[in-house]
Amino acid sequence: MQLYNTLTRRLDELPAPPGPVRMYFCGPTVYARAHVGNARPYVIGMWLHSWLRSRGYEATLVHNITDVNDKIYDAAPGKSAELAARATEWYLQDTGDLGLGRPDRMPQATESIPQIVHFIEELIARDFAYAREGDVYFRVARYPDYGQLSGQRLDQVEQGEEPSPLKEDPRDFALWKATKPGEDTWWDASWGRGRPGWHIECSAMAEDAFGPVFEIHGGGIDLVFPHHENELAQSRALGHPFAQLWMHNGLLEFTGEKMAKSVGNVVTLREALDEWGRETLLLLFLGSHWRKPMDFSDETLAAAAARGQGFREVFLGPSEPTPAGAWESFEAALEDDFNTPQALALLHEWRDHELLRRALDLFGLGSLAELPEAPADVVDLAQRRQRARAERDFDEADRLRAEIESHGWEARDVADGYQLVPRR
Ligand SMILES: [Zn+2]
Known part of the structure; x- marks a missing residue:
């Protein structure tokens, strides 16, 4: 299994199964409902986890x-702890509704303060950090490999952090910030x-979960x-190898006019789930390579919805065996830098229900094999249509068919009655 590594700037091979493969994916800062773009590292992390486990890895x-x-x-002066707790709940709810299960651990920074303080103490003891008037800064000049991950020369680094007269060197970055008036959470x-x-x-948090190397x-x-350049510097300064392979996903781009007009440039994960549903959202993610930017627009979402409909149609039709080597080609696409768009394109060729479902299940999409339940009023219309047909009142049956379609459903006649299939 190969993955592109930002640190080495090449495709690197994972150790053979069972690994282990320990993965740390940065999560959100919780102060508002998560942006749909925040879902991408979550989804990629969960899919990779699911894929590696299916390959026999201890992931x-x-x-x-x-x-x-x-x-x-800033978002909740004097009430930041309440806001953080509420926004954490939102994040858990919204990512939960993606239907991919949960990461093995979801540590919170506020519950990891003793580990964080201990880490800073060690950096100070080894002269990699210094305290000034209650702030603590990392001494960048003392770590010559600084800039390795982002490909910058040490003499050209600009931290982008607020300048502070307390810093020895403008390139230094904060490990600890002294409490300012109005801040309602602090530790001693x-x-x-x-x-x-x-x-x-x-x-x-990463080292607390995995130890000094993962x-x-x-x-x-x-x-x-x-962020990651600084994480790497802090850990390697203490002689910890830290992460071996760094995966960085591309960001979401917004091009759909309608979306931009109605809600500005920010679509929350909640809004996206409510408007498009989890399957369409996941199919959109699956159809984009994790390293590339992802176009989030009405057009790309409609195309993803059509993919979902295409899979549903396959499950409504007869199961047919796939040609030999189909599963191996699917595996090969994922083993090659986790190329999900290529894997997805292969799946659209398959008509073997069992195999297709097994593949879709890896991405939380096994539900496409099942017909979603129609709302009660649509079921009622379908039953009235059945009765009309039994009474040979075909005008009424046609009228009811049109009414069912206006609700976004299609009534199909099958041997033992009817089937309701969503039209989108
Ligand atoms: Zn992070």
Whole structure:
């Protein structure tokens, strides 16, 4: 199994099964309902986890929740803890509704403070960090490999963080920030009262879950710098090998005019689930390579919905054996940098119900093999149509068929009665 590694800039081979393959995928900062783009690393992490397990790997997925952060303080002054708790619930609910199950662990930053403080203490003890007036900063100049992940020269690094007169060097970044007036969550450490910086949270939570070395670290491509560069520096400064393979997914792009007009540029995962349903959303993700940007528009969503309908039609038809080697080709596509669009294209050729369902199940899409339940009023119309047909009142039967279709369903006649099939 090969995956593209941002750190080595090439396809790297995973160790043979059973591995282990320990994966840490960065989760959201919880201050609002998650953007649909936040779902991408979640979905990719869960799919990879499911695929690796099916291949006999001991795969473990950890996905964190950043529940203390400037964004949360700003969004709910004086009430940041309540907002973080509420937004964590939203995230669990919305990602749960994707129907992919749960990562093995979902640590929260606020529950990992002792580990984070201990990590900072070690960095200070080894001179990789210094405390100034309650803040603690990482000393970038003392770590010569800094910039390796994002491909930057040490002398050209710009942290992009708020400049602070407390920093020895503008390239240094915060590990701990002293409490400011109005901030309602803090912890006490030997250097003062405050809360951790974002980057050290992930180093500490990943190592708390896996120890000093693990196989895969994932997240959006926007996290390469500074977030992941800083995580890597913190951990390797202590001599920990940390993540071996870094996966960075492409971001979502919004091109659909209608979507842009109605809700601005931000679509939440909740809105996307409510409007399009989990299957269409998952098929859209599946049809895009994880490393590439993903076009989220009415057109691409409609195409994904049509794919779902195509699979449903296959399950309504007779099962036919696939040509020899079909499953092997499907595996080969996924083993080659987890090429889900290629795997998906293969599945559209299949007519073997059992094999197709097995493949779709890996991506949480086994439900496409089952007819969704029609609402009660549509079932009622279908039953009236059956009666009209039995009484040979074909005008009434045709009228009812049209009414069923206006509800987005199609009544199909089968040997023992009728079947209701969604039209979208
Ligand atoms: Zn992170």
